[in-house]
Amino acid sequence: MNVVALIKAVPDLTQxxxxxxxxxxxxxxxxxxxxxxxxxxxxxxxxxxxxxNVSTRALLLGNQAEEIVLRKALAFGLDQACxxxxxxxxxxxxxxxxxxxxxxxxxxxxxxxxVGGDSGSGSGGQVGIRVAELLSLEDDKFHLIEQGANQPRxxxxxxxxxxxxxxxxxxxxxxxxxGEEFKSVQTISREEWLG
Amino acid sequence: MEDDPFAFMRGEVVPENAARSEFGSAxxxxxxxxxxxxxKPTKASEELIGKALELNGELGSRVSGCxxxxxxxxxxxxxxxxxxxxxxxxxxxxxxxITEQFAKWAEKxxxxxxxxxxxxxGRRTAARVAARLRTGFVNSVQAVNIDLGSRSMEMTxxxxxxxxxxxxxxxEARPQIMTLAAGAxxxxxxxxxxxxxxxxxxx
Numbered sequence: 001m002n003v004v005a006l007i008k009a010v011p012d013l014t015q016x017x018x019x020x021x022x023x024x025x026x027x028x029x030x031x032x033x034x035x036x037x038x039x040x041x042x043x044x045x046x047x048x049x050x051x052x053n054v055s056t057r058a059l060l061l062g063n064q065a066e067e068i069v070l071r072k073a074l075a076f077g078l079d080q081a082c083x084x085x086x087x088x089x090x091x092x093x094x095x096x097x098x099x100x101x102x103x104x105x106x107x108x109x110x111x112x113x114x115v116g117g118d119s120g121s122g123s124g125g126q127v128g129i130r131v132a133e134l135l136s137l138e139d140d141k142f143h144l145i146e147q148g149a150n151q152p153r154x155x156x157x158x159x160x161x162x163x164x165x166x167x168x169x170x171x172x173x174x175x176x177x178x179g180e181e182f183k184s185v186q187t188i189s190r191e192e193w194l195g
Numbered sequence: 196m197e198d199d200p201f202a203f204m205r206g207e208v209v210p211e212n213a214a215r216s217e218f219g220s221a222x223x224x225x226x227x228x229x230x231x232x233x234x235k236p237t238k239a240s241e242e243l244i245g246k247a248l249e250l251n252g253e254l255g256s257r258v259s260g261c262x263x264x265x266x267x268x269x270x271x272x273x274x275x276x277x278x279x280x281x282x283x284x285x286x287x288x289x290x291x292x293i294t295e296q297f298a299k300w301a302e303k304x305x306x307x308x309x310x311x312x313x314x315x316x317g318r319r320t321a322a323r324v325a326a327r328l329r330t331g332f333v334n335s336v337q338a339v340n341i342d343l344g345s346r347s348m349e350m351t352x353x354x355x356x357x358x359x360x361x362x363x364x365x366x367e368a369r370p371q372i373m374t375l376a377a378g379a380x381x382x383x384x385x386x387x388x389x390x391x392x393x394x395x396x397x398x
Contacts, residue, residue, distance in 0.1 A: 013355060025359070091354060091361065093322075094331055120356045124334030124374075129322035133294060144319070183367075186331035189349055190362035 001051060004110040005044045005058045005078060006100065006128050007037035009069040010121040018193035025193075031062065033069045036116035036125075036147040041076040043145045044114050045153070048077065055079050057110075059103065061086055061096055067168065074163035075155035081166065082107060086173025093123040095177075095184045097130030102176040109135050117146040221307040221369040224251055224258045225283075227297075227320065229312050234270040236277075239312035242380020244277050246339070247310055249381040250348075253341050256307070259283055260391070261300075263293050271393045277383060279391040286395055294323040300396060301328055306370045307346055313374040325372045331365030332372040337379045352376065 009031035016027045041058070048054045058073035060066060061084040070081040084103050088095055104110060113135070115128025125144070132142040155163070174182060226247045228240045236244075247258045257280040262271050267284045274282050285296050301309070301324070309324065311317035313335055325332035333350040340349040342364070348371050351362045365371040 011355070013358065018359070025355070091363070094325075094329075097326060118334075120354075122354050124318060126318070126322040126325070126332055126334060129319055130326035133323040133326035138292065184331075185329070185368040186333075186363055186365045188361060189364045190351075192360040194353075194358055194360055 001054045001111045002108060003044055003047055003054055003056045003112045003114065004104065005037075005040050005056065005073065006113065006115040006131065007040055007058055007060050007069065007073055008034060008116070008119065008121070008127075009060060009062050009066040010034045010119065018195070020193065023191050030068055031066055033072055034116070034119040034121060034147075036119040036145070037069075037073075038076075038152040039145045039147055039149050040114050040116045041073055041078065042150045042152040043143060045077050046150070047112065047114070057082060057107070059100065060084070061088065061100055061173070063087070070168055071163050072155075074166045074168070075160045076152070077155075077159065079166065081168040083168065083170045084173055084176070085170055088173065089184075089188075091122045091188065092184050092186070093126045093130060094186060095182070097127045097134060098181070099173050099176050100127065100131050101134035103171050104131070104135060106171065106176070110137075110141075112141055112143065113137050114143045114145060117144055119147065221305040222254075222256045223304070223306045224254070224256065224308045224310065225301075225304075225306045225370070226258065226260050226310045227312065227317065228260045228262050228274060228282075229314060229317065230262075230270045230273060234266065234273055236273050237312065237314075239314060239317070239375075239377065239380075240274075241277075241383050242377070243310055243312055243375050244274075244279065245381035245383035246375055246379065247308075248278055248383070250308070250339060250341065253343065254307075254346065257281070259306075261285065261297075263296070268393070268395065275390045275393070276385045276387060277391065278386055278389065282391050282393045284393060284395045286397060292323075293320060294327055296396075297324045298327040301370060308348060309370040309372045311372070311374045313376050318374050321372050321374050328368070328370070328372075330368035330370060330372060331363070332374075333363045333365075334374050335376040336373045337376045339373075347371070348373070 311321040
């Protein structure tokens with residue numbers, strides 16, 4: 001059984017500052033794995049522990065610096081990881097979900113897809129649900145894990161060291177969707193930082 | 196492609212500066228209604244109706260409520276005094292998912308706005324319908340302004356743990372899909388004299 005965990009990386013709001021002149025969040029420090037993604041990884045770990053012949057993969061859409069988040073996912077005991085390299089707005093669930101679905105078609109549509117619910121960081125957890133729909137995964141093959149749904153076990157030092165040597169493949173977003181396909185249908189018209 | 200009014204729903208027509216004319220005859224608001232176990236309208240559904248009617252005051256189109264499930268026809272009667280133009284009941288028919296049925300209906304009727312309640316099921320169904328129709332979906336919308344020129348909704352919600360208020364517009368696809376945040380609805384007035392017609396859909 002092929003199980004995929006869809007995880008995300010979010011800005012570190014304790015370090016980042018919002019630039020009112022540029023109307024943009026100036027991110028500082030590496031992006032972090034949100035708690036809901038840890039819940040996703042714990043759920044996948046439990047599936048693996050209670051079934052035989054399970055292969056697990058973590059998948060993330062982001063930039064090269066976010067490889068560290070995938071390595072953390074591998075420390076949770078997953079077998080492989082895939083980074084989709086793409087400069088996509090943190091709030092663009094339409095494009096993000098289409099890229100991830102394309103990547104999963106290329107890698108092999110999973111038997112089970114595990115995604116996180118709302119992390120409070122953007123689109124309310126809709127990316128994972130959209131991916132499930134694009135891949136025609138009904139609810140029996142699709143697990144939506146809400147934040148706090150389980151108690152993630154913190155990886156020990158051995159698991160963290162082992163994660164460094166596990167397979168991590170990279171796919172480029174512009175090779176998954178090209179031309180007109182690599183285009184969103186929605187735009188941001190206004191932002192206001194409330195702090 | 197211009198001969199195919201449904202092409203935009205498959206993402207085939209994505210023109211720059213798309214406006215209403217590119218979206219064929221997309222018009223009308225659909226709201227997905229929910230009830231409690233006794234068939235009574237939920238507060239979220241009432242808020243949704245109020246907001247949809249308010250928006251329709253500017254759009255000048257029609258508002259249809261939509262119910263699904265085994266008891267949908269019985270429960271639809273709870274909504275007939277809310278001032279909706281029509282109540283649609285989707286019958287469980289061929290075993291296809293709610294998403295498939297909604298998508299089929301949308302392809303046929305081309306609504307310009309589809310509103311769901313901000314519930315677990317509402318958000319889940321909205322995201323699936325948006326994926327299938329290749330359109331935009333904004334969750335937990337707190338405020339809506341209408342650009343009447345393009346008939347686009349400027350949908351505002353909070354991100355980054357409530358630190359960022361962002362306004363998003365779905366410019367290049369229809370329907371525009373949203374879930375309405377709790378408390379963002381408008382008051383709704385019941386009318387004992389008017390009754391909305393109920394239509395059973397066989398999809």
